[in-house]
Amino acid sequence: MFPYEKYLRFSKFPHIWCTGCGCGIILKSILRAIERIKLSKNDIALVSGIGCSSRTPGYVDFNTLHTTHGRAIAFATGLKLAKPALKVLVISGDGDATAIGGNHFIHAARRNLDITVIIYNNHIYGMTGGQASPTTPIGKKGSTAPYGSIEPSFDISGLAIAAGASFVARATCYHVVQLDKYLEKGFMKKGFSLIEVLAPCPTYYSRPNRLGTSVDMLRWYKENSIPVEKARTLSEYEKKDKIIIGILEDRERPEFCEEYKKMAERIRKS
Amino acid sequence: MAKQNVNAKLMTGNEACAEAAIVAGMRFFGGYPITPSSEIAEVLAHRLPEVGGIFVQMEDELASMATIIGASLAGVKSMTATSGPGFSLMQENIGYASMTEVPCVIVNVQRGGPSTGLPTLPAQADVMQARWGTHGDHSIIVVAPSTVRETYDWTIKAFNLTEQYRIPVIVLLDEVIAHVNEKMVIPEPETITIIDRKRSTESPDTYQPYKQNDSDIPLFADFGTGYRYNVTGLSHDETGFPTNDPQKINALYSRLSRKLERYQDQIIEYKTEYLKDAEICIVAFGSSARSAYRAVRLARQQGIKVGMFQLFVIWPFPYKILGRLASQIKAFIVPEMNLGQIAHEVSCAIKSDVIKVNRVDGSLITPNEILERIKNVSV
Numbered sequence: 324m325f326p327y328e329k330y331l332r333f334s335k336f337p338h339i340w341c342t343g344c345g346c347g348i349i350l351k352s353i354l355r356a357i358e359r360i361k362l363s364k365n366d367i368a369l370v371s372g373i374g375c376s377s378r379t380p381g382y383v384d385f386n387t388l389h390t391t392h393g394r395a396i397a398f399a400t401g402l403k404l405a406k407p408a409l410k411v412l413v414i415s416g417d418g419d420a421t422a423i424g425g426n427h428f429i430h431a432a433r434r435n436l437d438i439t440v441i442i443y444n445n446h447i448y449g450m451t452g453g454q455a456s457p458t459t460p461i462g463k464k465g466s467t468a469p470y471g472s473i474e475p476s477f478d479i480s481g482l483a484i485a486a487g488a489s490f491v492a493r494a495t496c497y498h499v500v501q502l503d504k505y506l507e508k509g510f511m512k513k514g515f516s517l518i519e520v521l522a523p524c525p526t527y528y529s530r531p532n533r534l535g536t537s538v539d540m541l542r543w544y545k546e547n548s549i550p551v552e553k554a555r556t557l558s559e560y561e562k563k564d565k566i567i568i569g570i571l572e573d574r575e576r577p578e579f580c581e582e583y584k585k586m587a588e589r590i591r592k593s
Numbered sequence: 594m595a596k597q598n599v600n601a602k603l604m605t606g607n608e609a610c611a612e613a614a615i616v617a618g619m620r621f622f623g624g625y626p627i628t629p630s631s632e633i634a635e636v637l638a639h640r641l642p643e644v645g646g647i648f649v650q651m652e653d654e655l656a657s658m659a660t661i662i663g664a665s666l667a668g669v670k671s672m673t674a675t676s677g678p679g680f681s682l683m684q685e686n687i688g689y690a691s692m693t694e695v696p697c698v699i700v701n702v703q704r705g706g707p708s709t710g711l712p713t714l715p716a717q718a719d720v721m722q723a724r725w726g727t728h729g730d731h732s733i734i735v736v737a738p739s740t741v742r743e744t745y746d747w748t749i750k751a752f753n754l755t756e757q758y759r760i761p762v763i764v765l766l767d768e769v770i771a772h773v774n775e776k777m778v779i780p781e782p783e784t785i786t787i788i789d790r791k792r793s794t795e796s797p798d799t800y801q802p803y804k805q806n807d808s809d810i811p812l813f814a815d816f817g818t819g820y821r822y823n824v825t826g827l828s829h830d831e832t833g834f835p836t837n838d839p840q841k842i843n844a845l846y847s848r849l850s851r852k853l854e855r856y857q858d859q860i861i862e863y864k865t866e867y868l869k870d871a872e873i874c875i876v877a878f879g880s881s882a883r884s885a886y887r888a889v890r891l892a893r894q895q896g897i898k899v900g901m902f903q904l905f906v907i908w909p910f911p912y913k914i915l916g917r918l919a920s921q922i923k924a925f926i927v928p929e930m931n932l933g934q935i936a937h938e939v940s941c942a943i944k945s946d947v948i949k950v951n952r953v954d955g956s957l958i959t960p961n962e963i964l965e966r967i968k969n970v971s972v
């Protein structure tokens with residue numbers, strides 16, 4: 324058994340998450356990936372915004388910072404710049420990261436700041452009771468989209484790639500083996516890394532949309548996901564409504580903390 | 594030829610603010626450009642990399658406020674600067690800093706408002722927003738210098754206050770102080786007091802980030818130094834974790850407001866002139882205080898018994914001190930570039946009406962306007 328207790332603040336349990344929520348699956352994957360990169364707990368900061376997913380920091384034994392809705396990445400920016408030796412990880416929901424916090428998300432990616440952002444994409448606002456989010460698919464219901472959403476949804480990973488992230492990967496709560504690997508790679512990558520994880524919210528997404536239990540959602544992920552390598556060989560029609568998983572971007576770009584350091588050294592020499 | 598002081602410089606308020614922040618030990622600035630505050634960011638973009646600090650231009654003011662809190666949690670003194678619209682955007686995270694007791698300084702170079710208002714003209718209309726802009730009962734300290742030299746001194750004091758009490762400090766400037774060029778004698782470093790937040794020396798194993806102690810000010814631990822603790826804007830207990838326990842919630846809010854109450858006598862500062870025998874008192878701050886001083890001197894030349902009370906610290910407000918003055922003073926005159934925000938507080942303090950001199954058209958209140966009112970009451 325993996326020694327989760329090494330990282331968990333057990334005294335803070337029981338956690339707030341519903342039975343079948345994807346938050347726990349992702350948390351466990353994060354801890355396994357952290358174990359593999361062999362960093363001391365003292366050197367890791369976990370920053371989050373507001374939402375069900377953003378409650379994660381309270382349960383883990385790192386330097387933890389639970390901030391305001393949407394602003395986790397902006398808080399993390401100050402923390403990372405002020406203490407570059409810290410490994411700064413951000414946990415955010417789809418609403419937190421791409422609605423209210425969308426600006427910080429794209430700008431941190433543009434700067435290519437060396438942090439890893441993990442977005443739990445459950446297609447809904449969980450914490451506030453199931454309102455539509457920027458990733459609610461067209462036609463799917465939320466409490467504020469009772470007739471089904473008519474808005475096109477965001478491609479979170481695509482957004483990060485377009486904005487300049489060094490590393491972008493997508494997985495689902497079914498594909499945990501891959502998720503472990505993507506997280507580990509993301510943590511190790513110099514620059515802005517984004518891991519988007521599709522996660523079930525049985526309470527507020529599956530129920531109103533009659534998508535069954537959490538197990539049904541996991542099965543749905545399994546049957547509808549295609550690896551990015553395969554997706555490249557498929558037509559748009561064949562890819563429609565599929566979840567493309569895998570490492571979507573992995574490139575070298577100048578990193579913000581390092582560029583700042585270089586600039587400061589140049590100035591002090593001259 | 595007169596001896597020249599090598600430390601004398603011509604400086605604007607914005608420049609003085611930026612330089613003083615560096616002297617205070619500020620090494621992290623996150624901001625977003627906005628008139629009339631932008632020069633603070635511009636000076637610091639130059640200076641901070643030179644002194645080993647970080648300057649970052651954020652994507653908006655929400656981010657600016659957030660990022661300085663993040664930096665301060667890493668133990669670095671941090672600040673941002675803005676004006677009305679940006680100050681409005683910062684409010685939620687100012688509340689976060691107040692709730693989590695993270696030291697930071699926010700400079701608001703006031704312009705007329707609401708909305709985009711008067712970007713290039715002075716106003717003093719954010720007195721109430723500075724105190725109550727974020728939601729909920731909370732502690733905040735607000736200071737308001739009136740000259741370039743005072744801006745220098747009060748920027749340093751702002752850092753000292755935020756470090757000492759772990760309460761966010763807002764420096765209210767206005768367009769005139771920000772942009773006026775005045776002769777500034779840079780004080781010798783050894784004459785300047787610098788205060789740093791008290792850090793815990795306890796073992797990380799037993800450290801509690803909000804542990805009650807006699808001072809009501811918890812001991813700080815920098816993120817990433819072995820103290821692994823939790824910070825949240827939710828109501829939390831002494832261990833830093835969210836709580837719904839009414840007793841613990843009550844203990845937190847009581848301590849947060851007690852911090853400001855019990856130290857207010859140390860925090861409050863003001864300056865008086867000609868008050869001893871005065872029958873009329875002018876209460877003013879910022880640019881309006883400059884005109885008020887002039888008016889008081891002119892009136893004294895005419896034999897009118899008028900004195901001056903200049904507020905340096907606006908919040909906490911010196912209710913008790915002004916209240917005690919009330920028995921001696923027959924009229925209080927309050928000039929300010931808003932429609933009566935400080936006048937209202939003075940009125941509460943003296944339990945009576947005050948004479949208001951207001952302007953909201955982007956022009957300074959002139960000494961003559963104040964003098965006229967002084968003459969009106971003295972007859």
Ligand SMILES: Cc1ncc(C[n+]2csc(CCOP(=O)(O)OP(=O)(O)O)c2C)c(N)n1
Nearest residue numbers: 373374375376392416417418419448449450
């Ligand atoms: C400024 C602000 N606006 C609104 C809210 C209310 N709110 C809390 S969480 C949330 C949405 C959470 O959804 P998401 O980010 O997708 O996370 P999830 O709960 O699904 O994990 C909202 C709107 C808030 N806390 N702050």
Ligand code: SF4
Nearest residue numbers: 340341344375449524
């Ligand atoms: S509401 Fe949804 S996201 Fe929130 S804990 Fe429950 S299942 Fe998880």
